[in-house]
Amino acid sequence: MSDLALFRRRLLKNPRQVSAIAPSSRTLARAMTLGLGPNSGPVVEFGPGTGRFTEAILARGVPPENLTLFELDEEFVDHLRKKFPGVTVHQRPAQEAARLVEPGVGTVISGLPLLSMPPDVREGIVSAAFAILAPRGHYVQFTYGPRPPLPPETIEALRLKVNKGHKVWANLPPATVYRFRRA
Structure with a gap:
């Protein structure tokens, strides 16, 4: 099954x-x-999801054994395990990353829809990312909206610095990339 067909089926089942x-x-x-x-x-x-960012991470030269994925959807997990041998895939929520990954991670890439999540879940995800990131590590997140994907009070409470990156028009809908690090 193609990535697009799998995506559409999962979207219809659990939008x-x-x-x-x-x-x-x-x-x-x-x-x-x-x-x-x-x-x-x-x-x-x-x-x-279907692994679009995973493909790009590996294409940049990150060895599969240095890549760990957190995905909840069982069909996506099966797809990812078949498509990316050597990559560790956990069918667990991102909030459990600190329990399953050693600290010292260089980058956390997130395709999660943070703004559509309850504040406590959103903070749990970002806190888990920074629990595993190395001191100079980055948390990379995109959003479709005009503002950062974390509210100012969360950025302040977690003592983060945010850099607005590229606006990507060649995406449906257009998206903006943000990079977060410790202040």
């Missing part, structure tokens, strides 16, 4: 969990993975 009208574009995937390479160290991805 709140998929929370997108189309898979992320290759252009967005390149923007999200900018700066990654063979020496990036461990990389973790939250909400890989």
Whole structure:
């Protein structure tokens, strides 16, 4: 089954969990993975879905054994395990990353729809990311909206610094990439 067919089937079955009208574009995937390479160290991805960002991470030279994915959807998990041998795939929520991944991760890439989540879930996800990130690590998140995908009070409470990245017009809908790090 193609990635698009799988995406559509999962969207129809559970639209709140998929929370997108189309898979992320290759252009967005390149923007999200900018700066990654063979020496990036461990990389973790939250909400890989069909694996568009996963493909881009690996294409940048990150070895499969340095990549760990967190995905809830059982069909996506099966698809990811078959498509990306050597990559660790957990069928667990992103909030459990600190329990399953050693600290020292260079980058966490997130395809999760943070703004559509309750504040406590959103904070749990971002807190888990920063629990595993190395001191100079980055949390990369995109959003379709005009503002960062975390409210100012969360950014302040978690003592984060945010950099607005590329606006990706070649995505449906257009998206903006944000990079978060410790202040």
